[in-house]
Amino acid sequence: MSRSKHTEAQIIAALKQVGAGRTTDDVARECGVSKHTIYGWKAGAEPKRSPETASGSVQSAGAPVSSSL
Secondary structure (H helix, E strand, O other): OOOOOOOOHHHHHHHHHOOOOHHHHHHHHHOOHHHHHHHHHHHOOOOOOOOHHHHHHOOEEEEEEEOOO
C-alpha cells in the first residue's frame, strides 16, 4: 500500500472543515485532492456498524440461550 501525501492531522482537519459546513469542493481544492478523496477519508473515519448492531438485537456470542420448560 502506498503512503499518503497527507498526514493524519491534515486529513482530520479537512474532515472537521467539511463537518463545520464548508463545501467538499472547497476543502478538496485547498488540500489538493479530489472531492472523491474527501468522501473516501470520511468513509474511512466513520465507525463501521453491522446490521445486527444497528437493530440492537444482538446477543453476545458466549451467552447461553435459556429455555423455560
